[in-house]
Every structure is written in structure tokens, then in C-alpha cells.
Amino acid sequence: METSLAQRIAAHPSYRELKARRSSFGWWLTGAMMVVYYGFILLVAFDKPLLASRLGEGVMTLGMPIGLGVIVFTVVITAIYVRRANSEFDRLSDEVQQAMSAPAPAQKGGAR
């Protein structure tokens, strides 16, 4: 890609928005995943009795729903990202693509 095109894209408001939003969203979700996973690991390392405590009359322990919950959380958080990326991020990306394929680098009106 020639530098001038890259600079034109980089200056486009939709591109800036895309970059900022995707990057912060991605890091937030990465942070959330790490808190949940390492929280679980630290719980296993430091408080085994808590995870082995019974929930009711039967044998079911607190650890089981928590463990299963981490698996479900992993899938759900991925789905949350993909959902937002498929709509919002792709729309912003399309706006950039359209602006760049337009014959002249005209200012886009109304795009946000």
C-alpha cells in the first residue's frame, strides 16, 4: 500500500473511530477473560475448601457450577465480541473502504 493512501485512511474519521473502539473493546474483554480465568486458578490454589463446599443436601459443590461457568463465560465473551464486530466494526470498516474507493478523496458528509 502506498504511504499516501495509508495516510488518507489514517486521517479518515471512521477509521479513527474503528481503531479506537475496537482496540479498547478488545483489551477490556481480554482483561475480563484474564480476571475470570486467573481468579478461578487462584481460588483453586488458595481456597480449595470453598470450591469443595456443598451447595445443598446432596453432593453438588460450589466448584462445579463455577467451573462450568468459566467454560460458558469463555464462549459467551467471544460471542459478545463477534456480535459487535460483525455489526459496528464492519460498518465502520465499510465506510472507510467506500471512502477510499471513491474517485476523489472527497469529504464524506454525514458519516460517523
Place this chain on the structure above:
Amino acid sequence: MSAKKLLVGLTLAAAAGIVLAAGADLGQAEKQATNWTAIGMFGAFVAFTLWITKWAAAKTKSASDFYTAGGGITGFQNGLAIAGDYMSAASFLGISAAVMASGFDGLIFSIGFLVGWPVVTFLLAERLRNLGKFTFADVAAFRFQQTPVRMFAASGTLVVVAFYLIAQMVGAGQLIKLLFGLEYWIAVVIVGGLMMVYVLFGGMTATTWVQIIKAIMLLGGATFMAVMVMAQFGFSPEAMFAKAVEIKTGIAAGAGKSPEEAAKAGFSIMGPGGFVKDPISAISFGMALMFGTAGLPHILMRFFTVPNAKEARKSVLWATTWIGYFYILTFIIGFGAITFVLTNPQFLDAKGGLLGGNNMAAVHLANAVGGNVFLGFISAVAFATILAVVAGLTLSGASAVSHDLYATVIKNGKADPKAELRVSKITTLCLGVIAVLLGIAFEKQNIAFMVSLAFAIAASANFPVLLMSVLWKGCTTKGAVIGGFLGLVSSVALTIVSPAVWEATLGNPKGSAWFPYASPALFSMTIGFVGIWLFSVLDGSKRAQEDKAGFLAQQVRSETGIGAAGASGH
């Protein structure tokens, strides 16, 4: 080796926090009676996949077809293929065996293998697709001086592939000896031979479809088993857990424990046990699994088989969903093995251990819930699984040699595509032969550390270089190469002086290992990242200016895909 020894081995491995799950060590196995139903079903699978290879071969003409199936795989298909790469035979047999042996601890394993996927989705998947063409080195070397970065990336790829491949080959030999009653070396030669046929003639198209078919068979078979188990308990987890605790208590009482101790031992499967011994090992091991996933070359390569970033992101969502679902199934299968297999004398030896060892948990359960035909089916699926994973690994190693070393480093990026394709096919042959020879050489070795080492190297060398080159403007050629090699060397060195290799494999006395933790990742990843940062900051060369100047164009393309290589169907 006796079942008891296997059990001891499994317990030791779990205590050392070694990865049993992602694919590796199935321990030494006893040869079983030849199982013709299983061989017949496997024969049918091979015939079908060879027919697919023939179809794929007709479509595989260009280098792009060979490396990435022409970029024509959909997100859903690729998701299944990635899940297939990840659901190896040992993750099926090993995790269900670990759950059978220690209950909740098996779940901790599975979770570790799953949590890397969201990170791949959020930080890498789309950017990889937008920047790369055939290998992850395309991305890591995008704005850098090609030769040094490619040489690093090819080293990182080949080292990871080598350890992973040896683990799979040895696992294949042991497993097939166990399931089919074939000699170890015959099993290894069959796996090596078929894998070479898939890759040589069908390239990525055949490798992907073999993986997809196997993933569907494995998910289908595991679902059937889990449903059959749950149906016995009226689909009540509480009823299943209660029965399992009761059986474990009975076994402990039978071993001469007092009623109180027996009740405690029985209930221990419902909570964490000895898997996590110290917090540093636990976190370090967790980091190797989480970030290693994002640095495995044969997984990263799959992001180039889809046409665009949108499909890349969809494929990770599908992969995460299938893998998460699969781990829930293996958990149920493990508990099913407690209730159906440990109570049935048909599956036990004289001492009350599992016939053929603990890793047979899922296989015996298949027999218990589905009879001999289903047993044959599950055995065939396990063999198919190894075959498909090995093919993917080989293709990834071959591309590192032909695309990164030959075409870019030796031919300066001006290689004739035909010659490049020829080099990758020759490399495939060489890798196949080497894999078979190493598989035979390592038959009697304790190779339990190899898959965890592969994950640790991927997390400490490949992942930091990839992440920093894509996201940090200040990263330079020198920083990436020196930091990457530091991560590579330190992860290998720390593994060698850790208990799993120094004591268990090299036979030094217990307690003599210099590095006390189960995984080097916490330290070697830090070394890798700090190395990249430090040598980039210190780099005042002219090349460093060019590296930084190239960041804008790289970032624009990684975010938007404008200028990205190749949509599908060319």
C-alpha cells in the same frame, strides 16, 4: 506396563502439572487383541479421506491452494477444523481419564485449554487475516527486514512442530497398540504414511476436510456417550455425581480405609485436589496454555484459509463453541466412566485397575453404552484424530521451510511458485520420515513434557513477537529477533532443568531440578517480552527508523483489510 504403573504415572504427571490433555502422552500401553471391528471402521474412514484427497488434489494447483486451500474455507468450516486440531486423541482420552481418576481436577485442565481462544479472537484473528498470506511469519515480518525475522519465525515454528509431532506420534503408536492390537512401529508407519499422502497430494484442502470430518465424528460420538450416561440418571447431574461419589467411596473402603476416610476420598472428586500445588506453577502453567494457543503455528495458519477478517473471527467463535462443548462432554464421559466402567468387572483387571490402563476410560465406556460396534467407532475416531492433527502439523512445518526459508530467505522473495511448491512437498516427505523415525526412537521415553513444552515455547517466542510486531509501533527488527530467540531459548532451557525433564525423563534424583515450577511460561514469556522491548528501545540503527516508519501502513491494513492478500477462489 501394568495398569497400576500407568495409574501411578498418570498421578505423577498430574501432580507435576504436566499437560496430558492437549495431545500427548498416553503412557506405555499394553498390546490388546486385534480388534477387527475397529480396524474395519478405520479402514472405511481412510478410504473416504483418500477419496477426498483425490478430489482435493485436482483443486490443488497453486502455492496458495497448497498452503491455504485457496482461501476458500468458510468461517463455520474453519471453526470445525480448528476445533479438530485442538481436540486431539489425548485430549479426548486423557481428559476423560483424568476426570475418572480425580473428578474436578480434570475440569481445571480443560478450562486451561479453552481460555486462550477469546484472547486470540480479541487481539489477533482479524489482524492475522488482514496481514498474512501463508504463514504467521508473513505477519510477524510484515514491516521488518525479512531474513532475520523469517529465520526466527521458521525456528519457532519448527521447534514447536517437532515437539508436538513427536508427542503425537508416540501417542499414536501407544494408542493404536492399545485399541487395534497392532504393533507399535506398524501404527507409527501407518500414521506417517497416510499423513504424507494427505499433505502431499491434497495440501491444505485435504488436511482441512480430513480435520472437519474427524471433528464431526468425534463430537457426534462424544455426544452420544454423554447423552447415554445422562439418560441413566434422568438427566440429573446431582444423581450422576451422587452415584460417582458413592462408587468412589466404596472403592476407597474396599482398599481398607476407615468409613470416614473412605467418605472423604469419595467426595474428593467434587472439589480441587492435588493438581494445583503452588500458585506460581498454577499461574505459569495457565499462561502457557492461554497464550500458547495464540502462538501455535498450525493453528495460526488456519486463519489464512478463510477469505476475510469477518470469516476469521467467525471461525474462532465456532471453534471456541465446539471446544467448550467438547470439554463439557468429556467431563460427563469421565463421570460416566466412574459409574459404568469402574463398577463392571468386564473392564477391570485382577487388581481392580482398568484393562489397558486409565486412558481406556472413554473406550470402555463406549463399549458399555454402545456395544462392540460403537467401541469400534470410537477407536477408529481416536486413530483418525491423531492422523488429522499430525497432517496439520506437518503442513505447517513444511510451509515454514518452503515459504519462509526457501522462498523468502534463500530466494529473496523471488522464488518461482512451482519451485516453492516442490520444496514444500520435499519437506513434507522429509518431515514425515523424520516423524516416523523419532516416533520409533522415543517409544520408551517419558515424553509427557513435550506438549507442555510446545505450548510454553509458542507462548514465550511466537506469541510475543507476533503481538508486539502487530500492536507496538516501537518494535524493531532487532528487538523482535533477539527478544524472540531469548523467549525460545529460555523456555526450552527452563523446561530441561524442571522436574518433568530433569528428574522424570533424565533420571536425576528427586529434588535436584534447578527450576522448581511446572511450567516456564511466567518467566520465559517475561524474558521474551522484556527482550523485545529492551532491544527495540536500544536499537538506534537506520533499519529501526524504517521499521517504525512502516507501522502506519501496517496498522491501517491490519484494521481495515485494505490491500490484504487474496480473497478466495483464484
